[in-house]
Every structure is written in C-alpha cells, then in structure tokens.
Amino acid sequence: MAKHSIIDPVDRIEGHLRIEMEVKDGVVSEAWVSGGLFRGLELILEGREPTDAALIAERICGVCPISHCHTSVYAAEEAYGIKHPNGARIVRNLAEGAQFMHSHILWFYQLSALDYVNPLHALEADPKAATEFALANGLGVRDFGAVQKRLQKFAENGQYSWLSGGWFLEGQAPEAYKLPAEVDLIATAHYIEALDMQATADEIAALIGGKMPHIQTSIPGGTSFVPSVEKLDDILDRARQLHEWVGEVMIPDAIAIAKVYLKDVAGIGNNKHGNFMAFGVFDRESRELTDRYFPAGIVRMAGGTGAPVLEKYDGSKMTEETTHAYYADDGKPLHPMDGVTVPPEKFPGYYKDEANEVVNDKYTWSKAPRYLNDATGKREPMEVGPLARVLVSYMSGNPEIIDGVNTVLKGVGLPISAASISALNSALGRLAARPIEAYAVSGYMQDWCHELVEVLKNPGDANPWFAKRVRDDGAGEGFWEAPRGALYHCETIKGNKITHYQAIVPTTWNISPRDVDDVPGTIEQGLIGVPIDNIEAPINALRVVHGYDPCVACAIHIVEPKTGHEFKTHMSPWGGR
Amino acid sequence: MKDSFIESLESRGLTRRAFLAFCGSIAAAIGIEGVTGIDVAEAIEENALIGTNGGRGEGKLAPVVWMELGSCTGCTESFAQADDPDPATLILEYIALNYSETLSAAAGYSLEESREQTIKAFPGKYVLVVEGAVMTRWNGDALRIAGEATCAPGESPLLDVCKNAAAVIAAGSCAVDGGFCAAEPNPGGACGIQKYMADNGVNTPVVNLPTCPCNPATLVAVIVQYLLLGTLPQLNEYNMPEVYYGETIHDNCQRRGHFENGEFVYEFGSEEEAKGYCLYAMGCKGPQTKANCGTIRWNRRVSWCVDAGAPCIGCASGDPRVTQRNWIDFNAPFLNRMKDIHIGSLRVQPTPVALTITGVLAAALIVHGIGMKAAGRTEGAGGPDWEPVREYDKKHGITHGSAAAATSEPAEKAAAEVSEGGEQ
Structure with a gap:
C-alpha cells in the first residue's frame, strides 16, 4: 500500500512551502509541491510608475530583492527606450554580486547545512583532532575548543532553541547524519562564522543601496549611487575578504561534506526532464545576454542522464498556465507579456465533499511555467538555479566556472568527464554549484571595483550613472538571474503608468505544479525515486528540496495535515483524476 | 562579576x-x-x-516564537544582519528561538510541534515576533501553513499564539499595518497584527517597529530590553517606541546642512549628488517620516538610504490602526516632490506647516526658502514646493513631478497640477 509522507512547513527556505509525496516500497513514486501564500504583487503594481514598481517589486523577495529590483528596472528601461550608462552597469553588477555572495553563503550554511551537519554531535569531538583534521584536509582552522565550550553551555541548558525538533535529534532521523564528530564541529564553527560573512556581503549591498534587504538606489535609468573612492575601498576590502573565505572555508567544506554523503547526494534529486535554463547575469559592456559573465542558455541532458548539450535561449518560447493553480483564468498557456493573474472569487481549495470526494485538483498558488522544446514540440518544465547557471556557464566556456567544477569533481573523487557533468543533475550538483559560483563572483567583484575607479577617473561627457527616459509609452522585458535562478519581469506602460505587469520568478519554475498535460513540475520530478526510510522525517526528500532553495514568497503557494497519513484511493490527495 | x-x-x-x-x-x-x-x-x-x-523554567533562555506571515522574509534576513549582540549570540545565549520558519533546524510536523510545546510550556511568558502581514482574504486561506488557514477570523493558530504571548513585536511595516502587501488594491486582504488582534478581542501588548524591512538594531534592542529588564519601551499613539520613532528622518539627516543652505540634488548621478547635497528635490520623504534610520543606520551601521544617494521613500510611515494606510500608498510616487507634508494625522501644505508648527521643521522650511532664494534658484518668496515652477528647473528643462520625468512634459501642465492641489 502506498503511504503518504508530508513535509509542511518546509522550513529553512524563504516563505511557505508544502511537499506531499506518495511513497511506495520505500521510494517516492509521486510528489506534489504546493506554495501556500498569495500576495498578488502583480496586481499591486498596475497603475503605478515604473520607478515605484521597481522598488515595490523588490519586495517580492527579501532574500533576493536586488535581483527583483534589477529585473524590473531592465523591463522599465526597455519600455522607456533607454539603456543605463556604463557606470550604472558596473554598480549594479557589484550590488547583484553582493546579493549572490550573501545568498549563497546563507543558503549553504544556515539553510542547507543542517541537513548534513549535526551541531550537537560536535560535542563528542576532540577539538585537537578537529584541528588536525582541518589542517590535513585544507579546512579553515578555528579555535574549535572555544566553539565546543560555547555549544556545551548551550546544550547543558537543555533548551534547543532554533535546533528544537531538528531531524538529527533522538527520535527523528539521527542515523541519516554521517559526519565524524570532528567534521561536525568544524562545520558548526563555520556555520557561526558564516553568519558574519553573509552580513559582510550584505554590507556591500548596503554601501551601494543604503540598506539590505531592499536597496534603494537601483532605479530605471541607472543608479542614484555615485561611488566615492572611500566607499569603493570599503567594497573592495569586503569583496577580497569574501573571496578568500570562500576559497579557504566554503569550497573545502562543500567537498568534505559531499565526500561523506556522496552516495546519498549523487544518487538523488535527478530531474528527469534534463532541462536546465539560465537567462544570464552580470552584464558586460555589450549588454548581450549571451555575453554575460554567467551567460544565458539552455542545457539539455536527454532523459535526465544524457550527455549535456548547449542550446540558445529564446524568450518568446515561455508560457505560464494555471490548470492546477488556484487562479480563476481559463488555464490557457500564455506568454507573460499577455499573461494574467486572476485571483479566484472563492478559495478553490482541495476540500472534500460529503461523499469524501475531492472537489477539484487545484493545489497551489504557483503557476506552471513551461518552455517550448522545438525538438519535441512540447512545452516542458525547466530547472533554473545555480546548477543550471553553472551548467550553462561550463558549456559556454566560462573559465572560472570550469575551474570550480573541476576542483569539486576532483575533490570528491569523480573523473572530469561528460558523465560526471551529467551526474551533477542531483543533490550533489546543487550543493556544489553555490560555492563554485561564490568564488567566481567575489573575484569578479574586485575587478568591478577597479573598473569603477576608471569610470571615476574618466567619467566622459554624459552622466555615467543615470540616463533620462525618452518616452512614456512602451513595453519591456527584463531577463536576469536571482541567486536561485532565472528571473523575468515584463511591463507595459502608458503615460508612464503600468497597464500590465507579470513576473516569472525562479522558484515558480522549480516548484511548478503539474501542467495541462499532467506533466509534473521540476521538484515534483526531482523527488521521484528518492529513498524514504522514515516517512515522519523524510530527510532525503528535504535534502533534494533544499537543493533548489525554493524561495516561495516569490512563487506564492499552500498546505495540508499530519505526517504519516495513509491514503488509499486517490492518485493525488487533491485530484480524484 | x-x-x-x-x-x-x-x-x-x-x-x-x-x-x-x-x-x-x-x-x-x-x-x-x-x-x-x-x-x-x-x-x-x-x-x-x-x-x-x-533561570526561566527548565532552561535559562527566554522562549521566542517567530511567526512569518504574508511577507518577503526580508525581516528575518534583516535580523540576520544584527550585531551587538549578533544573531549567533542571540540564538545561542539569549533566546530560545523555538519556532522560525527560516532558521529552525526542524521541518514539517516537528517544527509545528515545537511551537505548540512552547505555547503550552510558557503561557504568557514567551515573546512573539510577527513578520509579515495577516492575510485575511478567503477567510485566511490566502496564507496556509501546516494545513490550516493561518489567519482565519476567530480561532486560528495565529490568534492562539498571540493570545498566549507576553508581548507581540510587530517587526517591519507589513506586520504593523499590512505594509506593501496591503498596497492598493490589497489583493490578499493584508492587515497588521495589531488590527487583527483588536478585531478578534485579544489584547496582548503590541510593539510596532515599522520600516521595510525591520531595522535589526531596533528589533534586537526591544527584545533585549524585554528579556533583561522585563519592560517594553515607552510607546506613542501608534504603539511605536517613542525613542526610535519620535523624530523625523529629516531631523537627523546627515545632508541636513545642505538643505539649510538650499543646496539640492536635481538629477541622479550629478555633481550635486557626488557632493552629498540634499535629496528633498528628488522626492525625499524624510520630512514626514518618523524613524531612526539616520542615527542607527543599517547593516552594522555601514550606511542608510540617504547616505547611499537614495531619497527616503517613507517605509516607516504607516498607521497600525488603519488597514489601508500602508506606506506605499501613502508615499507613492516615491520620486515626486512632496506637495503636502503629513505630520501625524495632519496633512498640510508646506506653507501652513511652517506657520502652524514650531520647531526644527518649520524653521528649516523657512530657512530653506531663504536658502533657495540666495542660491538664485527661485524668484521672489517661497520655498521648495509652493513655487509653481522652479527657476532652476525651467532653466534645466526639469518638469515638476517625477524626478526622472521626460523632458517633453510641458511645464504648464505641472503648474496646473499644483494649482489644482493634486495629490503629491
């Protein structure tokens, strides 16, 4: 008999997410991913000025506000018929870079590490042995004795605070935690240090944008931030510090953890469609999407395991539809430029009627975005995110990313081959992608500081930071990347007021529900085949889901009851299909 | 010691x-x-x-429950930017953060259990931090956590956790009055926690800490004061601590001197911006926004909006008692020069403001007018916003209204708008 396993809420993510899985013979056979919050931001933006819209759209997500702001600003600039000047381009790259650094560090340690690291097990470590292990394996050496003392005090008190109910605790799934006590101690020391490093990255964003989250200086036309030499110094100093730290601490930690968990993480979370998509991020002077530091493109692996093939990206092939989402439109796939957000009159939840039949099969606030594959003629789900970006960059020949990928492959003992690249379509690849990117980005950031010094020296005749708009009517699209993946905003303006606004955020691609043909979304596919030993604490599933770092306030969404409930008849708890 | x-x-x-x-x-x-x-x-x-x-109960840490409602998680993010004490110290040594959707190690059922146990074990003793707006549409189905409509009217998991708290801290503008979630047309039926509790007959004390996101230094100071001294800060009529929300941004602005001298930025990225001139002409809402950003600053005090060149957009100006008075609708369009200034519930033209209120703002506005005149940017008497068209603007082709305005917009139209007394 199939059993249901539910994680709700999924935490250590941004927002409200629910995962329901059907488990047969110890593995996930089907999954439903559901977003639990409706805010209707697109509706709020209509009727407003594009500059206001950018600053409001930024609030779509407090984890990646800068990315939303920038994508909205790109859409506005296209509508206004302008391009932001070169100085603004570099300033925005720096702000976005800070956002990536902050987000990747926070994800790796605060949001993801507790799926692999057991901070309480660190109490059993011998600090001296930990130091020796760290030295031998190139992990950042710290005063592990002091960290352990601090943890000891914490544990003796008996309140587990934010560790309350952790799955590494007795009675949950402690057997799934496999690190030696010394590595747990090292990683916990770095977990605490990472809190400081992510704040350092945010300081860069604040220096440019006033505060973070929610910077205030990126606006249509350019930036209102004019760098001074002192501020550039402050930024450069922090970028350097971050670059060193990622190289000395984060990448070695990723390798150390991945090595121990290799069998667990390399074999789970393979998205079966094998489609990866990036819109590209960090502009060069050409402003071409394919010329970006992390370029736009699509990588396909046939059946999810085939050799990776690079394709060009075409924005006109995107659609969104709402067959299984709570919205009240007719569910027809629409390009976002024509897209609609129609909240229902009544909440159409999955209520059962008196005969215990499910009333409808709408189960999420997330729409279902799809991308037309010319080869199959079908609209297919795509995976977006750091892994997609890394794959596209790798296949496009970005030297920093190639270096990073090869370092990690070597570190965990995999050969450098096409098959190994395909093996990254897993929780392993998603674990490794962020440290790899963080190292590259913090390197670029130092270059950008120097480029800005050049702009300050030779500003040219035109204002290098801000360009005025040349029209009040038009339409525009913004293609960019948030740390968690490809991001798109579009808007139409009339008399400098927005008449139409839509956004497709990265998480919507990843937590997409089934579409009109019943094809499951990316995480729904990625969960299939994941081994579940304990349906009360399905740790492997959580590892897979965290790999996508869903950022759900962005994607909007939902929920349902207690763990371990057995379902007998319904294919889907919501859809008696 | x-x-x-x-x-x-x-x-x-x-x-x-x-x-x-x-x-x-x-x-x-x-x-x-x-x-x-x-x-x-x-x-x-x-x-x-x-x-x-x-000692508190079995352990010594004061229990804290952090509820995330209709939000962007920016306030949790912001909390992670605190220092003195830093977040690691807070969660290891100060508070037992028993429930946080973003930081907790637990997930799913284990996490919900942890919250319920906290309510049971420490009734009336834990601090509740609320992040985000109460989403009331569809009887609370606009936000579902753990299979329940979180913000349903009447009994709900949210009301339960509010009722049993020692104090509720509304962290960030969304929790105060719905914030950006409540902006027109308020699609999710967002409102602040104070209003939700009042509507449902719960009277746990509320401390409102607006700004978007919540300033971590302010939040931490309130938590620490409560934990250590057992008191809440003195609150004003908006249930905001007077000590943090008693003065306007303008009062303590680092660019204030330029305002007094009539030295303004009229274009982003200009020489005037490089000199750090006043952003009033770019739509800065500092004169009507009461918050401590300029003194407490952000992100471990490295900067704040005006320091970075961004006019204040008034993200602290809300009213917890009214659903629809969120800071967005109150201040947008953000980059338009203020024609009206709002002080508390008063909404007045700058001239009467200068006449009816005393103190720094009035003085400043008068000085401003004089400064503008001295700088040759205005003709005759008047300050920044009661002149129909600024001489400086006319000369430089800047029309009244949006700072980023297209140059084609006729100046007469702007002047007409002013005489009609159009909103902002």
Missing part, C-alpha cells in the same frame, strides 16, 4: 572590557533614563545563559 561568568565570556573571545562596552551600547539603544551599561551587565549576568544565576 563572578569569575565563572567572566570565564564563559572569555570562552567566546569576549573580554570583560568589551562586554561592558557592549552593555553600554545596549543601554544607549534602549535609551531609558537611568539605565546604564552596568544595569544591563547585571541583568545579563542574572538572566542570560552566559550568566550563572537566574
């Missing part, structure tokens, strides 16, 4: 001297007359885990 206490500080790399300095900064942040760094130090020694005495 006891030796064992000093020892435990030292195990964290903190000297006695540094600890006392830190207590001094907390005392300053709390801002209560008569509370010194020494008092704070004693209270920490009494109560916090790093101390040796005291």
